[in-house]
Amino acid sequence: MTAQMVCRTGDVPVPGALRREVDGVAVAVVRxxxxxxxxxxxxxxxxxxxxxxxxxxxxxxxxxxxxxRFDLATGAPTCLPAVEPVPVYPVTIxxxxxxxxxxxxxxxxxxxx
Numbered sequence: 001m002t003a004q005m006v007c008r009t010g011d012v013p014v015p016g017a018l019r020r021e022v023d024g025v026a027v028a029v030v031r032x033x034x035x036x037x038x039x040x041x042x043x044x045x046x047x048x049x050x051x052x053x054x055x056x057x058x059x060x061x062x063x064x065x066x067x068x069r070f071d072l073a074t075g076a077p078t079c080l081p082a083v084e085p086v087p088v089y090p091v092t093i094x095x096x097x098x099x100x101x102x103x104x105x106x107x108x109x110x111x112x113x
Contacts, residue, residue: 003092003099006039010096015056025102027089028052030072032059037091038072039100045070045077045084075106 006020006029017030019042026042028051036059042052044063051070054062060069060078068082075085087105091098 002103003090003101005097006100007098008096009093009098012098017052017054017056017061019050019052020100022100022102026050027100027102028061029091029098029100030056030061032056032072036072037093037098039089039091039102040070040072040075041086041088043086044068044082045086046082051086 004022006022007018012018012029012031014031014035015033017028020027020029028040028042030038042050044051046068047065049065051061051063054064059072062069066081069078070086071078075088089105090101
């Protein structure tokens with residue numbers, strides 16, 4: 001696995017997100033309201049703005065600019081104006097270290113599969 005440490009568990013609020021660069025990839029490291037960890041592209045597929053600045057609610061993250069929402073587990077958009085998914089990445093917690101693997105993205109859900 002090519003996971004890299006991106007932050008400490010205490011760096012990300014519950015719920016909340018933190019932007020990190022991993023091998024040149026902008027990643028939003030996210031904790032959902034139930035404490036579940038996620039790593040998702042930090043760039044909205046609609047407006048190319050930072051998702052980590054948006055609100056985390058009910059397993060989604062909202063783009064602050066145009067209110068598009070993305071499922072944190074799949075990267076799939078859950079409402080307009082976004083129609084394209086964003087990559088999600090594997091997250092591992094090792095003690096208080098948060099590790100993200102951008103080399104092996106998890107495929108976003110494709111409708112009809």
